[in-house]
Amino acid sequence: MTKKNALIAGLAVPVMIAILLLAGSPRVTATDKPSAANAVTIDNFSFGPQTLSVSVGATVTWVNRDDIPHTSVSTDGLFKSKVMDTDEKFSYTFTKAGTYPYYCTIHPKMTGQVVVQ
Amino acid sequence: MPDKKHDLIDQNLQDLNNDGVDRRGFLKCMAWAGTGLVWTMSGGVPVSRAFAKTYGKDAAKGGDFTFVQISDSHIGFNKPANPDVTATLQTAINKINAMPHKPDFIIHTGDLSQLSKPSEFDTLDQVLKGASAKQIYFVPGEHDMLSDNGEQFLQRYGKGTKGTGWYSFDQKGVHFVGLVNVANLKAGGMGSLGHEQLEWLEDDLKGRSASTPIVLFAHIPLWTIYPDWGWGTDDSEQALSYVKRFGSVTVLNGHIHQIMQKVEGKVSFHTAMSTAFPQPAPGTAPSAGPMKVPADQLQQVLGITDVNYVVSGRSLAIVDSPLGASGSSASAGSGGAWR
Numbered sequence: 001m002t003k004k005n006a007l008i009a010g011l012a013v014p015v016m017i018a019i020l021l022l023a024g025s026p027r028v029t030a031t032d033k034p035s036a037a038n039a040v041t042i043d044n045f046s047f048g049p050q051t052l053s054v055s056v057g058a059t060v061t062w063v064n065r066d067d068i069p070h071t072s073v074s075t076d077g078l079f080k081s082k083v084m085d086t087d088e089k090f091s092y093t094f095t096k097a098g099t100y101p102y103y104c105t106i107h108p109k110m111t112g113q114v115v116v117q
Numbered sequence: 118m119p120d121k122k123h124d125l126i127d128q129n130l131q132d133l134n135n136d137g138v139d140r141r142g143f144l145k146c147m148a149w150a151g152t153g154l155v156w157t158m159s160g161g162v163p164v165s166r167a168f169a170k171t172y173g174k175d176a177a178k179g180g181d182f183t184f185v186q187i188s189d190s191h192i193g194f195n196k197p198a199n200p201d202v203t204a205t206l207q208t209a210i211n212k213i214n215a216m217p218h219k220p221d222f223i224i225h226t227g228d229l230s231q232l233s234k235p236s237e238f239d240t241l242d243q244v245l246k247g248a249s250a251k252q253i254y255f256v257p258g259e260h261d262m263l264s265d266n267g268e269q270f271l272q273r274y275g276k277g278t279k280g281t282g283w284y285s286f287d288q289k290g291v292h293f294v295g296l297v298n299v300a301n302l303k304a305g306g307m308g309s310l311g312h313e314q315l316e317w318l319e320d321d322l323k324g325r326s327a328s329t330p331i332v333l334f335a336h337i338p339l340w341t342i343y344p345d346w347g348w349g350t351d352d353s354e355q356a357l358s359y360v361k362r363f364g365s366v367t368v369l370n371g372h373i374h375q376i377m378q379k380v381e382g383k384v385s386f387h388t389a390m391s392t393a394f395p396q397p398a399p400g401t402a403p404s405a406g407p408m409k410v411p412a413d414q415l416q417q418v419l420g421i422t423d424v425n426y427v428v429s430g431r432s433l434a435i436v437d438s439p440l441g442a443s444g445s446s447a448s449a450g451s452g453g454a455w456r
Binding site for chain 2: 044045046066067068069071075082083085086101102103105106107108109111
C-alpha cells in the first residue's frame, strides 16, 4: 500500500463509521448482505461465474452491470427474471439439489448454470 | 489474426477505433465517398457510381422509387455515448425530410425501443409522425419484445401481420418481405425464424417470377457475421434457399449498429447504422455493448440507409449516410468485386 492510499484508507474508516452513526442504526449488516458466493454478475454480455455452486436453500442473486438489459431464465422453466436494466437484480431460492442451466432470452448466446448440492 | 470479417468493417468505425486493422483490406472491397457509399446491383455484380448524378436523372422516371431504412432507435436508452436518442432519431428524420428525392416509405428494422415500454413507443411515434414519408414498415428487434412476447409491438406496429409480425408487400414491382428473427430464441443460439415462418416464406415466394426483385428485411442479420456475439440467424440458410432462384435479392438488417456488406451470388446483404449508439466491430471489444465515442463524433457513427430502385436494369443502389453528413454525397470509383 502506498503512503497516499494508506492515508486515504486511514481517513475512510472513521468517515464511514461517522456516516453509519449519523444514519442511526446501520442499514447494511454483515448478515443481511447477499453473500458474494451466491451472486452472479452480468457483465460484458456474460454471466459470472458461468457455473455457480450453492447449497440447497441458497438464494442466488443476479445483478446486471451492463448498459444493456438482460434476463436470467431457466432453460427448463423453473425460474424467469423480469428484464433487468442496468444495476437491476433478480433473486431465486433453490430448494432442490440439481443442475439448473439458464440463459438470457434477449441474448441467447449468454448461458450459465447453477449447481445446487 | 487474419479475419475476413474485418475486411468488411465500416471505415467510419475504423477511423474512430484507429486500431491498426489493415485498411487496404476493405478499400479494395468498397468504394467510399467519405459520407456515403453507393453501389448498384446489376445482375448480381456490384457496381458503384456517382450518387448525385444518378438521383438527379433517374429519380423522376416513372416506376423508380426510393425508400429509407432506419434502425435501432432504442428510444429509452440514456447512457453514454448517447444520452439523448430521441434527438438523434429526430436528426435522422430531419435528414430524410430534407432529401431532394422524397422516399416512398421508410423501413424500420427493429429495436424501436430500449425496454418495450409504452412511453418509449409513444415517444417514437411522436418523432416518426414528423416524417414526410407517411408509410413506415416495421419489424421488431429483441428489445421490442421484452416483457410481453411482442404483444404490444404487434398491436402498435404489426396489425394484419402473421405470427410474431412477419408480412410481405409489393411496391412498384419489387416484392418486400419483413421477417421476425427475435422471437422464441433458444439458449446458446442466435437469431431464429422458426418453422412456421419459414413455411410461410416459402409459400409467399412461390409462383413469383424469378425476375421480381426481392427485398428481405429483418432485425438480426440473416447472414452469420459473428457467432460469438450472436450476430447471425440460425436458420437463415433455409430462408435464403427460397430466394436463390431470383435474379436480384437484397437483404437489409440492423442489430449490429454498423455497416457491413456482403454479396453472395445474386444476394446482397447489408446492415444499417443505428440512430442511437454505435457498437464495436466484431471481436474488437470484450462484448457487443454500446461503444463510447466522443460527443462530437457521435453523429458520424449513427445514420440512415437510403435505397434507390431504378427500373431500368432492376437495380437497387444503397447509400449509407451518417447523421453528421450534410447534403448528398457523390461516389465515384471503381466497382469492386469483393471476396
